[in-house]
Amino acid sequence: MVASGLLRRETSSDDRRRVEISCTARGSELARAARERKEVFRSWVRDQLCGQDLTATAALLESCxxxxxxxxxxxxxxxxxxxxxxxxxxxRTAAVRDLRARRSASAPQDA
Known part of the structure; x- marks a missing residue:
């Protein structure tokens, strides 16, 4: 990654046995782009799985x-x-109960 220009490797000024590694501007940009793509992918997966019961799938994955x-x-x-x-x-149950209560309260009463 150093050779490809993504990381910078420098000997520590305090201790020559220690090597400090940091991202270059290009490396930081690549990391940012990767995080964005990961979030786009996660969002897509969430959309695809929305409403699906994944309990068995998660249990299988946990077992593996x-x-x-x-x-x-x-x-x-x-x-x-x-x-x-x-x-x-x-x-949702509480909201339905509240809606029913409001409807029955506002319904005309038979006299």
Whole structure:
């Protein structure tokens, strides 16, 4: 990456045993572009999977990644997604209940 001009490698002025590595302007630009593309891809994946029940898929992925650091990441994200789904369901249920209550309160009463 140094040879391709993405990183700069310099010996430390404090300790010649230490090497300092930093991004060049070109390397920083490439990193920024990569982050943007990653977010575009993640957004696309979210759009494609929106509304799909991925519980079994996440469990399978977690099982395949067992005994790796990624297994814990998948587990945490799956639990977060389930909690968000459940919270969203509770919010929708409360909104429907409130709407029904308002409709019945404003409905003409038979005398």
């Amino acid at each position: 990644l067992r005994d790796t650091q990624m297994a814990e990441t998948v587990r945490v994200r799956r639990e977060r997604a389930l909690a968000e789904r459940d919270a969203g369901s509770l919010v």
